[in-house]
Amino acid sequence: MVQNGQTAAERAEIRENQVNWVLRVRRGDEAAMDALVSMHRQRLIRVASNVLRDRHEAEDVAQESFLKAFREIRKLRDDRAFSGYIYRICVRLCMDRLRSRKPTSEMIEHGDGTSGSKVETKVLVERLLQELTPDLRMTLVLREMEELSYDEVAELMQVPVGTVRSRLHAARNRFRELWIDSTGEAHL
Amino acid sequence: MNEERDFLSDLLRDASVEVEESSEFNDRVIRRWKLEQHRKKMMYWAPTMAGAIVAGVGFLAMLQIMTAQPIQSPAELESQTAELELPTQNLPSLVDDAS
Structure with a gap:
């Protein structure tokens, strides 16, 4: 750390x-x-x-x-x-x-996620993060927001580095799907 | 692929929460710690205190029993009350007869 x-x-x-x-x-x-x-x-x-x-x-x-x-x-x-x-x-x-x-059944509104203001994008990212499973969300947050290395994430989550890599891959894919669903933009 | 990843990273980094410094945070942690320690101490001494209370009540009850009069049978009680009855017929009247 x-x-x-x-x-x-x-x-x-x-x-x-x-x-x-x-x-x-x-x-x-x-x-x-x-x-x-x-x-x-x-x-x-x-x-x-x-x-x-x-x-x-x-x-x-x-x-x-x-x-x-x-x-x-x-x-x-x-x-x-x-x-x-x-x-x-x-x-x-x-x-x-x-x-x-409890899992939220909140529907993600379809709209212009990236073309809106920064605040709107932030709110959308928050809502998309909530759609991820706890393991995927934690891995994504520690790696992307906290900018920790794979080893540090593995140590904090007490899982092997390989698991961190696969979870991160899954988290990015899932987030991408959710983003496309919600904004209609396919460039993520 | 790398571009996509960079875009995702930027998106998430921008959505990162800005933490405001809270001066009360430390006080709250220390207060909760003290409370927890106090509760722990209470839990530790609770059986001893309960034992002391039970022993005290027992001791008082014993003192009460030892200093109390022996219980009398109904026959004894009746004879005692008969002895205590006052001879009311020989007593002078307090009411003035002339009036």
């Missing part, structure tokens, strides 16, 4: 701080918890928002992820791995939420 725009020295310092905070969280230090939350909250909320498409639910999932991580921090063998650990928890909780959602 490499953050963009940081030098190697900065990354090393952040990693060291994080190890220190994890150690303190193990002893129940609330200031260290606060520091870890500040460090990861934005990314966690963004991932959850992109997957769930609901700001409030995303915040709730992010909070739940932190609580679960702090509760089970004794299970974490390597303190340097907290980043991956918290994102894995968040992804799992998002998947649980998606699976527990």
